[in-house]
Amino acid sequence: xxxxxxxxxxxxxxxxxxxxxxxxKHQALLAARAGRPITISAVCARSRTKNRDIDLSDYxxxxxxxxxxxxxxxxxxxxxxxxxxxxxxxxxEAAIDAxxxxxxxxxxxxxxxxxxxxxxxEAAGRVIRFEAAVAGGxxxxxxxxxxxxGNDITRVMGVMNGSCNYILTRMEDAGLSYEAVFDxxxxxxxxxxxxxxxxxxxxxxxxxxxxxxIAFGTQVDFDSxxxxxxxxxxxxxxxxxxxxxxxIKLLGVAQxxxxxxxxxxxxxxxxxxxxLGRLEGGTNMVVLEGDAVNQIVLRGPGAGEGPTASAVxxxxxxxxxxxxxxxxxxxxxxxxxxxxxxxxxxxPYYLRMQLIDKPGALAKVAHALGEAGISIDRMRQYGxxxxxxxxxxxxxxxxxxxLEEAFADFNTTGVVTGDPVAIRIEAV
Amino acid sequence: xxxxxxxxxxxxxxxxxxxxxxxxKHQALLAARAGRPITISAVCARSRTKNRDIDLSDYxxxxxxxxxxxxxxxxxxxxxxxxxxxxxxxxxEAAIDAxxxxxxxxxxxxxxxxxxxxxxxEAAGRVIRFEAAVAGGxxxxxxxxxxxxGNDITRVMGVMNGSCNYILTRMEDAGLSYEAVFDxxxxxxxxxxxxxxxxxxxxxxxxxxxxxxIAFGTQVDFDSxxxxxxxxxxxxxxxxxxxxxxxIKLLGVAQxxxxxxxxxxxxxxxxxxxxLGRLEGGTNMVVLEGDAVNQIVLRGPGAGEGPTASAVxxxxxxxxxxxxxxxxxxxxxxxxxxxxxxxxxxxPYYLRMQLIDKPGALAKVAHALGEAGISIDRMRQYGxxxxxxxxxxxxxxxxxxxLEEAFADFNTTGVVTGDPVAIRIEAV
Numbered sequence: 001x002x003x004x005x006x007x008x009x010x011x012x013x014x015x016x017x018x019x020x021x022x023x024x025k026h027q028a029l030l031a032a033r034a035g036r037p038i039t040i041s042a043v044c045a046r047s048r049t050k051n052r053d054i055d056l057s058d059y060x061x062x063x064x065x066x067x068x069x070x071x072x073x074x075x076x077x078x079x080x081x082x083x084x085x086x087x088x089x090x091x092x093e094a095a096i097d098a099x100x101x102x103x104x105x106x107x108x109x110x111x112x113x114x115x116x117x118x119x120x121x122e123a124a125g126r127v128i129r130f131e132a133a134v135a136g137g138x139x140x141x142x143x144x145x146x147x148x149x150g151n152d153i154t155r156v157m158g159v160m161n162g163s164c165n166y167i168l169t170r171m172e173d174a175g176l177s178y179e180a181v182f183d184x185x186x187x188x189x190x191x192x193x194x195x196x197x198x199x200x201x202x203x204x205x206x207x208x209x210x211x212x213x214i215a216f217g218t219q220v221d222f223d224s225x226x227x228x229x230x231x232x233x234x235x236x237x238x239x240x241x242x243x244x245x246x247x248i249k250l251l252g253v254a255q256x257x258x259x260x261x262x263x264x265x266x267x268x269x270x271x272x273x274x275x276l277g278r279l280e281g282g283t284n285m286v287v288l289e290g291d292a293v294n295q296i297v298l299r300g301p302g303a304g305e306g307p308t309a310s311a312v313x314x315x316x317x318x319x320x321x322x323x324x325x326x327x328x329x330x331x332x333x334x335x336x337x338x339x340x341x342x343x344x345x346x347x348p349y350y351l352r353m354q355l356i357d358k359p360g361a362l363a364k365v366a367h368a369l370g371e372a373g374i375s376i377d378r379m380r381q382y383g384x385x386x387x388x389x390x391x392x393x394x395x396x397x398x399x400x401x402x403l404e405e406a407f408a409d410f411n412t413t414g415v416v417t418g419d420p421v422a423i424r425i426e427a428v
Numbered sequence: 429x430x431x432x433x434x435x436x437x438x439x440x441x442x443x444x445x446x447x448x449x450x451x452x453k454h455q456a457l458l459a460a461r462a463g464r465p466i467t468i469s470a471v472c473a474r475s476r477t478k479n480r481d482i483d484l485s486d487y488x489x490x491x492x493x494x495x496x497x498x499x500x501x502x503x504x505x506x507x508x509x510x511x512x513x514x515x516x517x518x519x520x521e522a523a524i525d526a527x528x529x530x531x532x533x534x535x536x537x538x539x540x541x542x543x544x545x546x547x548x549x550e551a552a553g554r555v556i557r558f559e560a561a562v563a564g565g566x567x568x569x570x571x572x573x574x575x576x577x578g579n580d581i582t583r584v585m586g587v588m589n590g591s592c593n594y595i596l597t598r599m600e601d602a603g604l605s606y607e608a609v610f611d612x613x614x615x616x617x618x619x620x621x622x623x624x625x626x627x628x629x630x631x632x633x634x635x636x637x638x639x640x641x642i643a644f645g646t647q648v649d650f651d652s653x654x655x656x657x658x659x660x661x662x663x664x665x666x667x668x669x670x671x672x673x674x675x676i677k678l679l680g681v682a683q684x685x686x687x688x689x690x691x692x693x694x695x696x697x698x699x700x701x702x703x704l705g706r707l708e709g710g711t712n713m714v715v716l717e718g719d720a721v722n723q724i725v726l727r728g729p730g731a732g733e734g735p736t737a738s739a740v741x742x743x744x745x746x747x748x749x750x751x752x753x754x755x756x757x758x759x760x761x762x763x764x765x766x767x768x769x770x771x772x773x774x775x776p777y778y779l780r781m782q783l784i785d786k787p788g789a790l791a792k793v794a795h796a797l798g799e800a801g802i803s804i805d806r807m808r809q810y811g812x813x814x815x816x817x818x819x820x821x822x823x824x825x826x827x828x829x830x831l832e833e834a835f836a837d838f839n840t841t842g843v844v845t846g847d848p849v850a851i852r853i854e855a856v
Contacts, residue, residue, distance in 0.1 A: 022578050022720055032645065032758045033577050131575070137721040139575025146574075146751075147559070147567025149461050150450050150741025217460065275727065278706065292450055292738035293565040296728040299703065300721065310720035313578025323574075323751040330460045 002036040005320040008074035008100075010065040010091055011081035012045035012052055015105055015132070018309025019078060020054050030313075034320035041073040065091035070098045076319055077102050078312060080132075084108035096121045096128075103315040105132035105308060111206035111222040114213065115335070118327035128327045129315035134207045135160050135284045137307025138300040139314055144288060145214050145329035151290025153215040156254045157428065161204040162282030162302040163190050164230050164250040168267075169280045172238045172247075178231065190282075200229035201250055205265040208252035211286070212263050214329045216256040217336060221263070224340035226400075228266035232421055237352060240392055241269050241423075244378075246350075247277040251426055260341030268426040269350050275299070276428050287428065343400030347427070348377060351395065351403075353410070353420035354388040355381075361415035362391065368413060372406035374398045388417050394425070430464040433748040436502035436528075438493040438519055439509035440473035440480055443533055443560065446737025447506060448482050458741075462748035469501040493519035498526045504747055505530050506740060508560075512536035524549045524556075531743040533560035533736060539634035539650040542641065543763070546755035556755045557743035562635045563588050563712045565735025566728040567742055572716060573642050573757035579718025581643040584682045585856065589632040590710030590730040591618050592658050592678040596695075597708045600666045600675075606659065618710075628657035629678055633693040636680035639714070640691050642757045644684040645764060649691070652768035654828075656694035660849055665780060668820055669697050669851075672806075674778075675705040679854055688769030696854040697778050703727070704856050715856065771828030775855070776805060779823065779831075781838070781848035782816040783809075789843035790819065796841060800834035802826045816845050822853070 007023070009016050023030070023038055031037045042060035044067075062068040069077045069091045077095035079102060081088045088109050095102050102121065104110060110117065110130050121128045131141045135158065144153065159165050163185060170181045182199065185191050197203045205225040213220040230250050241248050246269035254263045270277045275297045279285045284302030289295050301307035318325065328335055355361040362381065369376060378394040395403075403422050410416040435451070437444050451458070451466055459465045470488035472495075490496040497505045497519045505523035507530060509516045516537050523530050530549065532538060538545070538558050549556045559569045563586065572581065587593050591613060598609045610627065613619050625631045633653040641648040658678050669676050674697040682691045698705045703725045707713045712730030717723050729735035746753065756763055783789040790809065797804060806822040823831075831850050838844040 018720070026578065026580060029580060029645075030578065032762055033573075035754075035759065138724060139571050142570060142575045143567050145461075146746060147570045147742045148738060149745035150454065150458065150738050152454060152457060217457075275703070275706075278703075290738065292446070292734040292741070294729050294732075294735060296566060296726070298724070298726055300724040304722075306720040307722060310576060310578050310718065313720070314575045317577035318574060318751075321751075321753070323746075323749075323753075325749070325751075326463075331463070334460055 004037040004039045005034070005316070006039050006041045006073055006075045007078050007316065008041055008068045008071055009043045009078045009080065010068050011079065012043060013080065014305045015080040015308045015312065016045065017052050017054055018305035019080065019312050022309055022313050030317065034317050036320055038316060038320060042068055042071055044068040066094045069095035069100060074100060076100060076316060079104040079106055080312065082106055084112045089113060092117060093120065096124055096126050099124060099126065101126050101319050102128040103312055104128060104130045105312055107133040107203065107206040107210060111209040111220055114210065114220040114327065115332060118332035121327060122332050127319065127324050129318065129325065130210065131315050132308045132311035134210050135286050136300065136302040136304065137310045138284060138286060138298045139311065140286045140298055141214060142314065143296065143298060144211065145325060148288060148290050148293055151292045153288065153290050155289040156211050156215045157276070158208070158211065158252045158284065158286035159249050159276060159279055160207045160252055160284050160286065160302060161198055161201070161250055162284060163198040164204070165279060166190060166282045167199070168230060168233065168238065168248055168250070171235050172242065175235060177235055178233055199231055201227050201265045204250060204252055208254055208263055208265050212254040212261060213335065215254060216261060216338065217330055218261055218338035219335045220328070221338065221340065225263040225265055226342060230267050233267055237421065237423065241350065242272065244394070245272055246270060246425065247272045248423065249276055249279070251276065253426060255345055256338065257341060257344050259344040260339035262341045262344045266424065268424045270426055270428045274428045346397040346399050348397055348425040349395045349403060350423045350425060351393040351420055353391055354417045355391050356415045356417060357387055357389050358415070364413040364415050365391070365410065368409035369406050371409060372402045374402050374406055432465040432467040433744070434467050434469045434501055434503045435506050435744065436469055436496045436499055437471045437506045437508065438496050439507065440471060441508065442733045443508040443736045443740065444473065445480050445482055446733035447508065447740050450737055450741050458745065462745050464748055466744060466748060470496055470499055472496040494522045497523035497528060502528060504528060504744060507532040507534055508740065510534055512540045517541060520545060521548070524552055524554055527552060527554065529554050529747050530556040531740055532556060532558045533740055535561040535631065535634040535638060539637040539648055542638065542648040542755065543760060546760035549755060550760050555747065555752050557746065557753065558638065559743050560736045560739035562638050563714050564728065564730040564732065565738045566712060566714060566726045567739065568714045568726055569642060570742065571724065571726060572639065573753060576716060576718050576721055579720045581716065581718050583717040584639050584643045585704070586636070586639065586680045586712065586714040587677050587704060587707055588635045588680055588712050588714065588730060589626055589629070589678055590712060591626040592632070593707060594618060594710045595627070596658060596661065596666065596676055596678070599663050600670065603663060605663055606661055627659055629655050629693040632678060632680055636682055636691055636693050640682040640689060641763065643682060644689060644766065645758055646689055646766035647763045648756070649766065649768065653691040653693055654770060658695050661695055665849065665851065669778065670700065672822070673700055674698060674853065675700045676851065677704055677707070679704065681854060683773055684766065685769060685772050687772040688767035690769045690772045694852065696852045698854055698856045702856045774825040774827050776825055776853040777823045777831060778851045778853060779821040779848055781819055782845045783819050784843045784845060785815055785817050792841040792843050793819070793838065796837035797834050799837060800830045802830050802834055
């Protein structure tokens with residue numbers, strides 16, 4: 001049996017504790033599979049005294065993750081602290097400098113600093129692996145970079161924020177407003193300390209940016225993700241969508257076309273009979289499309305102690321087996337800087353707006369759409385008690401740019417009150 | 429850039445041609461990802477003159493796969509010929525003897541001779557990879573052996589024969605008999621030359637035996653798979669199942685319990701709202717359950733040129749990157765010989781039988797079930813014109829052994845005509 005692979009674990013929250021549990025419980029299994037033992041040399045967290053219900057007495061304790069990262073008895077620095085700057089970044093850089101491999105669950109750090117970190121690691125002959133940063137327990141990074149390595153990837157899609165999917169599913173099931181379900185989810189502890197990370201789509205956009213990079217061989221570019229949260233979705237939108245055979249999902253979509261790289265994280269309508277449409281509650285789903293494989297759908301838990309620790313352990317086992325992957329599937333220096341293509345791929349859209357109830361209002365809206373080159377597939381006006389009439393329109397294929405042109409025009413008509421809502425209908 | 433990885437491809441059917449196409453089309457992409465070019469040195473097939481619509485002029489031709497396997501200019505022997513003995517086996521053994529790595533799509537060969545081949549390869553320091561042998565384009569071998577390497581795997585399930593799933597789906601959609609849809613599928617070329625490989629569940633059982641081995645660290649044991657095809661399923665079974673909220677699927681299930689390794693490939697009832705229940709047509713689905721990750725569901729094309737070639741290329745890319753996996757996830761010599769546990773895990777069953785229409789018949793059947801310790805959850809007797817009445821029974825949890833005991837008892841009652849049908853209701 002070869003030398004043990006020695007871990008230094010920075011962060012003893014849910015995920016860190018999950019990793020310690022697996023290493024302790026599955027000693028023999030991991031050694032049999034990797035051909036060498038996996039051991040823990042040292043751990044580090046903010047509080048040493050917090051009761052975590054695990055035995056840490058065999059491991060050295062460090063208060064400072066940078067000190068942990070530099071320890072001579074650590075081969076792999078396991079970063080499960082979180083935060084895209086500060087200690088997590090400092091310690092990851094220190095680990096690379098000290099010649100350690102890195103396994104990280106930190107989507108924010110990698111979505112923002114991934115290119116620089118990958119270049120530094122590869123220059124030092126080290127690896128950075130991040131399966132746990134994307135879609136929790138689903139081994140999607142591995143599927144994309146290794147399993148589908150023979151494919152030109154054509155599109156990547158995913159529902160990658162369980163909290164948002166929970167909220168949208170619950171709104172529909174219980175007929176509750178966004179605000180009511182948001183409060184409920186917050187009280188149940190389903191949302192991040194800063195809920196905007198969830199409902200604003202930021203957390204999911206970090207994941208999408210990482211997936212785009214490994215799918216298309218491009219430098220990770222979080223800033224170019226078109227980002228739209230679920231806060232504007234009403235129960236009425238959900239009902240109307242259902243009526244037309246659709247579900248509303250916070251869907252990430254990345255596509256590389258002749259016009260550049262399009263990355264969107266936004267509410268979308270998807271057919272209710274599709275795997276994405278049928279995804280309920282907190283589960284994640286990623287759809288991978290390649291020229292040879294056609295389409296693969298992966299479904300699993302997107303968060304939680306066990307699933308996230310499972311993903312971290314997968315990376316650790318790869319390193320223990322001597323499988324050394326480049327961070328983003330090909331050498332970081334060969335990753336292209338993709339031109340960001342905003343709204344390049346046309347799609348039908350679902351539009352909701354309030355019209356002032358006077359003759360000719362609908363005609364003015366239809367005219368504005370026509371002027372922007374947008375043709376209408378379906379339109380509905382609803383009964384109403386107040387001065388503004390809710391109107392729903394489903395367009396034929398168009399672009400976000402054309403829609404924005406039309407929306408600007410709406411303002412000059414004087415018949416549209418408030419902001420119109422536009423939700424893309426994604427073909428899945 | 430490092431030395432090219434040189435392939436010798438044995439078999440130029442659909443899959444072989446697909447591999448050649450990918451290597452030719454994605455030269456630059458593959459080299460960027462693997463850090464070295466992937467090239468083809470030689471190919472081999474039964475007919476040299478057959479028009480395959482690809483340019484093979486740059487590759488040496490061998491008539492004999494054994495000669496191909498031994499060539500000095502071949503690093504990886506790619507076996508996509510098929511057949512569990514004869515040339516495929518001879519050539520695979522020759523490749524290992526000659527110090528080549530092997531990538532195989534041959535489920536039958538590996539399900540039957542996998543242990544011996546893996547031991548030989550590992551003794552020679554060579555790898556055998558077989559992603560394409562299980563569930564086509566879905567990277568499930570990789571997900572299990574690598575992505576979930578930190579998990580104690582608790583259960584593996586799958587719909588892994590697209591033809592059977594097509595037949596069952598089509599029976600339900602079109603209201604046709606098994607025989608009618610079988611003929612239709614056969615005429616459309618959906619079935620193997622020997623259809624029993626498909627509808628008898630043998631092909632899917634090969635895949636299940638391979639999955640069991642990598643899931644549980646046991647020696648591949650195809651002979652112990654409890655095998656039951658779809659030939660006895662009637663349109664009435666499908667309708668009754670639907671009525672109770674179930675679909676009938678040819679489902680493979682492998683579980684390692686205290687009593688041993690249970691491997692079943694048989695028609696099962698699954699909830700119609702579950703991912704497995706919703707799987708329609710020729711698509712494959714594999715469900716992986718582990719103690720940390722809980723449950724992962726993978727869905728994708730189970731056959732076809734592109735998907736199967738995609739899986740083969742994934743293995744080739746791993747080898748090109750220097751990722752050397754043991755065949756079954758841990759050294760072949762450490763794989764345990766599992767005791768085969770037949771029907772160890774109890775489940776509710778759906779029973780269908782014909783009773784002679786005379787007073788007390790139903791009571792006799794109920795009594796026989798009771799004597800075998802089987803309690804009845806639901807029972808239905810249908811209107812009928814002839815002398816035998818169709819009766820459906822859903823039992824509470826029981827075992828196949830108890831059912832067989834009851835069925836033997838049925839014979840002595842003199843009221844059951846023909847063979848009763850028992851379909852397991854699998855919790856998914």
